[in-house]
Amino acid sequence: MRFLHTYICIVIKTALKILNIFGVVLLAFSMQCCSSFSQQTNEIKTSTMDSLKKSGAYSHTDTTQVNMSDDEWKKVLPKDIYNVARLKGTERPGSSEFEHSKEIGTYYCAVCGNALFRSDTKFESGCGWPSFYEPISKTSIIYEDDNSYGMKRTEVMCGRCKSHLGHVFKDGPPPTGLRYCINGVVLDFEKAKDAEKKYNDQKHS
Numbered sequence: 297m298r299f300l301h302t303y304i305c306i307v308i309k310t311a312l313k314i315l316n317i318f319g320v321v322l323l324a325f326s327m328q329c330c331s332s333f334s335q336q337t338n339e340i341k342t343s344t345m346d347s348l349k350k351s352g353a354y355s356h357t358d359t360t361q362v363n364m365s366d367d368e369w370k371k372v373l374p375k376d377i378y379n380v381a382r383l384k385g386t387e388r389p390g391s392s393e394f395e396h397s398k399e400i401g402t403y404y405c406a407v408c409g410n411a412l413f414r415s416d417t418k419f420e421s422g423c424g425w426p427s428f429y430e431p432i433s434k435t436s437i438i439y440e441d442d443n444s445y446g447m448k449r450t451e452v453m454c455g456r457c458k459s460h461l462g463h464v465f466k467d468g469p470p471p472t473g474l475r476y477c478i479n480g481v482v483l484d485f486e487k488a489k490d491a492e493k494k495y496n497d498q499k500h501s
């Protein structure tokens with residue numbers, strides 16, 4: 297009986313060891329996958345920004361309207377941005393890194409670089425998408441009635457390139473009482489500190 301007990305203990309301990317090793321390997325593998333995926337996403341985003349900058353579409357300072365054909369957008373935008381920005385799609389709720397971000401800075405249109413929202417107008421709405429109560433200026437956003445899917449909503453688009461951003465609802469916090477529910481994939485964020493550094497570097501160069 298005693299022998300059997302020791303034998304079972306050894307078997308359990310060995311099984312646990314194997315599981316442990318397997319778990320570590322699995323964790324290392326998944327971490328590798330995640331980091332290479334995010335690296336890949338960043339690389340795609342950087343090359344997109346480069347091609348948009350070359351085409352003159354992406355700028356934080358140029359306020360002239362961007363008019364590009366659907367074919368042209370399809371060539372320069374990654375699929376996830378194209379689906380939301382040009383086909384008025386919606387990203388999966390809870391999928392944006394910006395949803396719970398508390399970083400101080402400015403949110404720009406990821407398609408054309410137009411300034412859209414300041415981080416101090418961002419709030420936790422719990423709706424699954426980054427939410428703001430006020431755009432950066434009256435001209436930064438265009439509004440349009442959206443009666444799709446049997447709902448009466450107000451669509452929000454970028455004032456410079458007319459990319460679909462999301463919708464605005466009347467259940468937001470003071471002072472506006474509005475909730476701009478925005479797809480994170482069409483947002484670009486610049487930290488205030490980075491913007492200040494860039495400005496100072498340009499001033500002294």
Ligand SMILES: [Zn+2]
Pocket residue numbers: 405406407408409410454455456457458459
């Ligand atoms: Zn835009």
